[in-house]
Amino acid sequence: MLAVSAVCLIWLLYALGNILSPFIAAGVMAYVLNPLVEKLQHKRIKRGIASMLVMAFALLLLLSLVLIIVPMLLNQFNNLVERLPKIVDFVQTKLLPWLDEHTGEHIKINTRSVMAWLQSHTGELSNTLKKAMPVLVQQSSNVLNSLGNLILLPLLLYYFLLDWRRWSRGISSLVPRRFIDTYTRITGSMDKVLGEFLRGQLMVMLIMGLLYGIGLMLTGLESGFAIGMIAGILVFVPYLGAFTGLLLATLAALLQFPTWHGLAAVWAVFAVGQLLESFIITPKIVGDRIGLSPFWVIFSLMAFGQLMGFVGMLAGLPLAAVTQVLLREGADVYFKSRFYTHR
Known part of the structure; x- marks a missing residue:
């Protein structure tokens, strides 16, 4: 049923x-x-x-x-x-x-x-x-x-x-009262995983957008702030933001700067930004304790997007968090069951 x-x-x-x-x-x-x-x-x-x-x-x-x-x-x-x-x-x-x-x-x-x-x-x-x-x-x-x-x-x-x-x-x-404790525990876990990830990731997107945007503006790149904000917005998909922003900024730099120095400065902005995001910003704000790994994020966006189109893309991360919590609960019940422990 x-x-x-x-x-x-x-x-x-x-x-x-x-x-x-x-x-x-x-x-x-x-x-x-x-x-x-x-x-x-x-x-x-x-x-x-x-x-x-x-x-x-x-x-x-x-x-x-x-x-x-x-x-x-x-x-x-x-x-x-x-x-x-x-x-x-x-x-x-x-x-x-x-x-x-x-x-x-x-x-x-x-x-x-x-x-x-x-x-x-x-x-x-x-x-x-x-x-x-x-x-x-x-x-x-x-x-x-x-x-x-x-x-x-x-x-x-x-x-x-x-x-x-x-x-x-x-x-x-x-919810039936005999299940209310289980319901509260599971929904609390879902809220922790999903809430911390979404709110933390939004903060990371904002910080990285400003970091890339201001950095590209300082290099003198035209439309650098817009390119940096796009790179920051796409940060929620691992490596997509940095790759897209680097591609757009490289093309803009080749069109604008007469020498390689401007292009090198643009690349330096993304190199520093990627290092800060990977080792300082994301670990400090989002953290590894949430459990939504880059593999799980990419797979959930692609899978739910394939199944439900744009709606799946919107609901991909919430559904991924819910699915992950349910899988953890199911695994916990399985490992404590007589079927698993009985010799």
Whole structure:
């Protein structure tokens, strides 16, 4: 019966994916922000007002990030289109001669053929890039529309925050009293794993975004802050943030700086940032005690994303934490059972 219920629940999540997306997003945000509402309540602020203040703060923060990052990325994209002729010139005058010089007789590069191909396709590539941006914007709009009306998200977040405590008590009251101790222990473990990971990871994302962004700004890289914030936001997937940010920053540095010194400075920012994240920031804030290893994070995001699409990506980490706690509880029961201990 339990297995059938689980299968039906997964099918329902898959079938109602587009409808449930804003609800799941609001639920995850409410879970992360609920302790802030509780703190405001302890200062004798009514829960309705506290929920409104926290919702406004969270949405204002997200809107500020979007308004800062998107224009910078659009500007960087326009610079890429305008500098395509310079890229061709760089390949012709520097890169290909350097390759010919260092490869010697082992690899022969037909410089004229390569350059003829690049020059013949430069205009076509430029036009393609110019046409690609409106298409990408249109597709992004379609994706956002498929997630539901964005105006609904603030409303959902507010009601989640407002009724969070009442819903928690209501679910607890439905549990049979003979199972209440087990329920309390398991949900407490889930809350510890999931809460510490999500809130700690958000703090790591913010710190790394500022670290990368300010570091790239100090190197003089255009749109460096936007690239750094993107790298910080993607930190929750191990190594993806650093790799994506390094790739974008390297491309921007090659387009902007006339010498290798600027590129070396950009690489140094990511090298220092990765060392700080791996050995100081993440261990101190998130810690190894939570138990969500990089392997488990990557697998859960890919697996739940494959099963339930974008909804699975949103709910991947919460479901991974819940699954891990349930597996631990099941293993504990198994190792204490007569089936395992009986000789």
